[in-house]
Amino acid sequence: MKSVLKPEGIIRTNLHSFYERSNLFRAQSLFKRIGLMDGNPGELEIKLARDTMKALRNEVLPTLVPITLDSIRAACLLPLWDGSQSVISLVERWQQIQPVDPVTLEPIHRQMAFDQVKKILKTLDSFLYVILERSEKN
Incomplete structure (x- = not known):
């Protein structure tokens, strides 16, 4: 450093701890x-x-606590490992994985599946496990 520094030169440094950065x-x-x-x-x-x-929203604090999902929810979200997916494709997958309500044994309607997928994605988005984006309307 001495070879490139002028005799009256100043070395400026900016030190930060790992935790600050x-x-x-x-x-x-x-x-x-x-x-x-x-x-x-x-x-x-x-x-x-x-x-x-x-x-990114300011109110989102990164979490060190893992979020657990039951096997049905996890199976619904597996295509996200391959890349971006539309909510509609995840809703359709939900309906394939869980076609009936386990309590009433009635068919899961599209709106009910949509509400469930939306709830899961909003939870995961708030902890930055997924990043949701709005699609362009044609």
Whole structure:
């Protein structure tokens, strides 16, 4: 450093503890996983990162407590491991996995399945286990 520093030069450093920067490290990890930091970020990557950060709600505190799902709910959400899914496709899957109400033995109607899937997704979204996005209307 001495070879590149002018005799009257100043070295400025910015020291932070790991705990102070943990949220930044989490954000960087997310952006790496979704491919925004594969190379030198361009305008598109910067815009996507900003839009993502703006979309996050302030009241969401990351949780270290895992959310448990019963086997029916987990099976309904399995396609999310392969990629984005529409809510309608998850509702249809719910109706295939659980076609009847276990208490009344009556068929699960589409609206009832939709309400159940919506409730699960809202819970998972509030803890950032899934990220919900609105689809473009045609």
